[in-house]
Amino acid sequence: MIHETSDTTRKHFLFPGTLHVDAGECVITTVLGSCVAVCLWDTIKGGGGMNHFMLPLWNGEGLATPKYGTIAMEKLLEQVLAVGCKKERLVAKVFGGANILGMSQAACPIGRRNVELALGTLDDWRIKVVASDLEGMVGRKIIMNTLTGVVLMGRGKHKE
Template sequence: MTLQIDIFLQPGEVYFGDRETRIRTLLGSCIAVTWWHPTRQVGGMCHYLLPQRSQSQQLNMSNLDGRYAEEAFLLAMHYIQTTGTLPADYQVKMFGGGHVLIADVGKTLAVGERNIEFGKKWLAGHGFRVSREHVAGHGHRHIVFDVATGDVWVRFSPQHEGVPSSKP
């Protein structure tokens, strides 16, 4: 099999593909969730920045914004429903939610932690079970998801607590 599609997922994007697809992204406090259907060899990934919008508004398919977990998950659910598969059929993995900003250090519930908490609750409440995760900590993650096999590779670049990830 030859890989034909190599996608780099930007923050706020959701992408699903078949076994000829590889999806990559780079995470800090953001979260990436992968869904993989082992029988059909289809799957996808989302990359969200925040749990929800600050203002509540009526959500529908025409105004969903993948920068927010709830809406990224609804976009993923739409794809899953169009394939005629069930949430329980998917292997789900979660990555990211790290502390990467000095402002996050010492806060009671930093952005990354809120992203992790919201994502786990929403997924569980909609019939998904997270089978693997690499979340929290201090640093960045590079994620590569191979839809043919369901394998996800994580390269974690740790940083010391309270130390910025780059020098001025």
């Protein structure tokens, strides 16, 4: 069964360094390069959310914002649980971490480090990753429906 969104379905564009959570139906869209987006969804109740972080670790200086993976992951789980989702029913879908500048991963490992942070945190939390599309050389557009948990993904074109 395909669930189509109506004209009244809430929509949210997720900017880098932010997150969005909804207990009901909301279509969240974001665009990723080396950033990573983690989608959490409650498999029984529905509801969930997505983060979009740019750097893996907050160094303790300045504001602790979801620009950093360590903060974005904690806040996403906290807010998903606050809207009534249960940790034991959550699944994750993880996207991004591209090396879109074409530099060697040794010289510029931001994407890979973001991916490692996301996957490591989910593993620590014992939240199963049921889908992912990670690293590579192209950006991605992600669209998540928080009610159904369906995530659509498109890839950018690789520049020669």
